[in-house]
Amino acid sequence: xxxxxxxxxxxxxxxxxxxxxxxxxxxxxxxxxxxxxxxxxxxxxxxxxxxxxxxxxxxxxxxxxxxxxxxxxxxxxxxxxxxxxxxxxxxxxxxxxxxxxxxxxxxxxxxxxxxxxxxxxxxxxxxxxxxxxxxxxxxxxxxxxxxxxxxxxxxxxxxxxxxxxxxxxxxxxxxxxxxxxxxxxxxxxxxxxxxxxxxxxxxxxxxxxxxxxxxxxxxxxxxxxxxxxxxxxxxxxxxxxxxxxxxxxxxxxxxxxxxxxxxxxxxxxxxxxxxxxxxxxxxxxxxxxxxxxxxxxxxxxxxxxxxxxxxxxxxxxxxxxxxxxxxxxxxx
Amino acid sequence: xxxxxxxxxxxxxxxxxxxxxxxxxxxxxxxxxxxxxxxxxxxxxxxxxxxxxxxxxxxxxxxxxxxxxxxxxxxxxxxxxxxxxxxxxxxxxxxxxxxxxxxxxxxxxxxxxxxxxxxxxxxxxxxxxxxxxxxxxxxxxxxxxxxxxxxxxxxxxxxxxxxxxxxxxxxxxxxxxxxxxxxxxxxxxxxxxxxxxxxxxxxxxxxxxxxxxxxxxxxxxxxxxxxxxxxxxxxxxxxxxxxxxxxxxxxxxxxxxxxxxxxxxxxxxxxxxxx
Numbered sequence: 357x358x359x360x361x362x363x364x365x366x367x368x369x370x371x372x373x374x375x376x377x378x379x380x381x382x383x384x385x386x387x388x389x390x391x392x393x394x395x396x397x398x399x400x401x402x403x404x405x406x407x408x409x410x411x412x413x414x415x416x417x418x419x420x421x422x423x424x425x426x427x428x429x430x431x432x433x434x435x436x437x438x439x440x441x442x443x444x445x446x447x448x449x450x451x452x453x454x455x456x457x458x459x460x461x462x463x464x465x466x467x468x469x470x471x472x473x474x475x476x477x478x479x480x481x482x483x484x485x486x487x488x489x490x491x492x493x494x495x496x497x498x499x500x501x502x503x504x505x506x507x508x509x510x511x512x513x514x515x516x517x518x519x520x521x522x523x524x525x526x527x528x529x530x531x532x533x534x535x536x537x538x539x540x541x542x543x544x545x546x547x548x549x550x551x552x553x554x555x556x557x558x559x560x561x562x563x564x565x566x567x568x569x570x571x572x573x574x575x576x577x578x579x580x581x582x583x584x585x586x587x588x589x590x591x592x593x594x595x596x597x598x599x600x601x602x603x604x605x606x607x608x609x610x611x612x613x614x615x616x617x618x619x620x621x622x623x624x625x626x627x628x629x630x631x632x633x634x635x636x637x638x639x640x641x642x643x644x645x646x647x648x649x650x651x652x653x654x655x656x657x658x659x660x661x662x663x664x665x666x667x668x669x670x671x672x673x674x675x676x677x678x679x680x681x682x683x684x685x686x687x688x
Numbered sequence: 689x690x691x692x693x694x695x696x697x698x699x700x701x702x703x704x705x706x707x708x709x710x711x712x713x714x715x716x717x718x719x720x721x722x723x724x725x726x727x728x729x730x731x732x733x734x735x736x737x738x739x740x741x742x743x744x745x746x747x748x749x750x751x752x753x754x755x756x757x758x759x760x761x762x763x764x765x766x767x768x769x770x771x772x773x774x775x776x777x778x779x780x781x782x783x784x785x786x787x788x789x790x791x792x793x794x795x796x797x798x799x800x801x802x803x804x805x806x807x808x809x810x811x812x813x814x815x816x817x818x819x820x821x822x823x824x825x826x827x828x829x830x831x832x833x834x835x836x837x838x839x840x841x842x843x844x845x846x847x848x849x850x851x852x853x854x855x856x857x858x859x860x861x862x863x864x865x866x867x868x869x870x871x872x873x874x875x876x877x878x879x880x881x882x883x884x885x886x887x888x889x890x891x892x893x894x895x896x897x898x899x900x901x902x903x904x905x906x907x908x909x910x911x912x913x914x915x916x917x918x919x920x921x922x923x924x925x926x927x928x929x930x931x932x933x934x935x936x937x938x939x940x941x942x943x944x945x946x947x948x949x950x951x952x953x954x955x956x957x958x959x960x961x962x963x
Contacts, residue, residue: 439776562796563796565788565791565794565796566796568780568784568788569788569791571776571778572776572778572785572788573771573775573776574740575738575740575771575772576771576776578738578739578740578760579738579764579768579769579770579771579841580764580788580789580791580792580844581760581761581762581763581764581765581791581792582760582761582791583760625779625780625781625824626778626779626780627780627781627784
């Protein structure tokens with residue numbers, strides 16, 4: 357049992373490295389491993405390859421990995437904290453809230469690198485609190501919360517479109533932002549969000565036990581000496597940091613945060629201490645593969661990663677739902 | 689002496705007073721059963737101890753210290769609490785769940801030591817769930833599951849154990865097994881306080897009994913009553929407390945529960961039965 361899980365983790369790790377490699381080698385201009393090595397060894401000799409790698413491929417791969425880590429872990433946390441298997445940054449509207457705040461940031465403070473992730477986090481956090489408040493006030497079922505999330509999502513998406521249409525000077529490709537895409541990433545754009553995602557991810561890894569205890573229900577968690585409200589707030593902040601930072605550079609990537617935790621729950625069980633790192637590994641690979649397929653399948657045209665994700669993730673998620681008869685997960 | 693002592697405690701739940709001016713002590717190293725009709729505030733009274741009910745007035749002392757002013761983790765190291773109905777049935781392996789009983793000692797990030805692992809193993813052995821250690825809790829029957837939760841609170845390693853209706857959803861065999869474990873825990877010196885609904889079980893199990901009742905005996909439903917001045921009246925009060933035999937001879941249970949007491953005598957001795 358334990359050995360099987362260890363092998364699976366090693367496999368996930370290799371899968372991430374493999375997909376990162378593919379992401380670097382393939383694209384509009386394929387580069388072999390030899391060319392990559394040569395480009396780094398002799399910059400002057402291969403200026404095009406070097407620029408292509410450092411300015412396009414590497415940021416893109418890095419952005420993909422961190423997007424996967426951020427959204428999957430945010431998904432695991434939201435599912436645990438809300439005790440709802442259908443929760444994820446996308447389904448409960450956190451992504452949209454964060455996207456809306458990104459639009460506001462682009463409108464109010466164009467060209468400020470720090471403003472976008474900050475607003476994205478605030479948007480994500482406010483939306484999380486809203487949905488959480490609704491769930492608390494209505495004391496409602498899992499499905500109701502998701503429906504509330506869907507409503508909030510479309511409301512905020514309308515907001516995104518409105519801002520974009522009213523302020524034509526906002527420089528962004530709206531359709532790929534709405535679908536979620538990794539094109540046009542630069543190191544400058546990525547540094548702050550990725551650092552924040554990494555920090556939040558490491559914090560989550562340390563708090564896995566607390567997420568488990570929180571998943572036992574408020575009464576039990578209190579009896580075990582946990583400050584339930586405070587701990588929950590910390591988790592909501594962490595998940596908002598992760599989801600918000602991803603949205604700040606990759607747009608509204610859906611499905612990773614829902615589907616990856618689900619797969620990992622089936623593979624590794626519900627222990628958050630295992631679930632968080634494994635979801636991060638699988639999430640990174642999933643985003644990278646979707647992005648790669650989007651670049652390669654219809655070359656020279658490029659599909660945003662989010663569209664591929666929906667094409668692959670949608671049917672797969674339906675399959676999981678049918679298999680689990682409602683997909684109810686009882687605990688973290 | 690490691691028992692909680694209530695000193696003139698009042699409890700409100702969302703501004704509705706539930707209990708007022710309760711003073712109560714429990715005997716050390718004994719099993720105390722809290723009896724009373726549904727909705728008279730038994731759970732509320734106990735939940736002062738795990739921080740779910742909010743105490744508005746009065747004090748609870750433990751080891752001579754003001755228990756409620758201790759930080760939550762410190763409280764959970766001295767007193768373990770198993771809540772009533774668990775809304776969540778975790779799909780974690782039994783061993784992992786029992787390990788969570790160490791949370792008050794481990795906190796968020798400390799690593800488990802040999803000592804923690806030993807305590808967890810002992811708790812599982814004591815509760816007779818060690819053979820299910822690697823199974824997921826949600827695949828187990830109700831009786832085993834309840835013993836798993838008992839193992840979890842035992843892993844907290846506290847001298848005081850509070851159990852809110854631990855036997856309610858168990859079948860006959862499960863109840864008997866569970867009660868046997870509680871007696872064994874008492875023999876190890878633990879102080880156990882629990883709520884029960886089965887009067888006969890309480891008479892057999894408990895050394896000490898606290899009887900609670902509706903403040904107004906005619907009260908039909910557990911809804912807060914609006915006093916003529918517009919303020920809410922508390923719901924329940926303590927009718928009597930004392931050793932099991934004292935309670936039996938005071939006939940308070942017959943009054944509170946509207947029950948009849950029967951006395952049987954056979955070769956094993958005298959036995960009482962409520963019907």
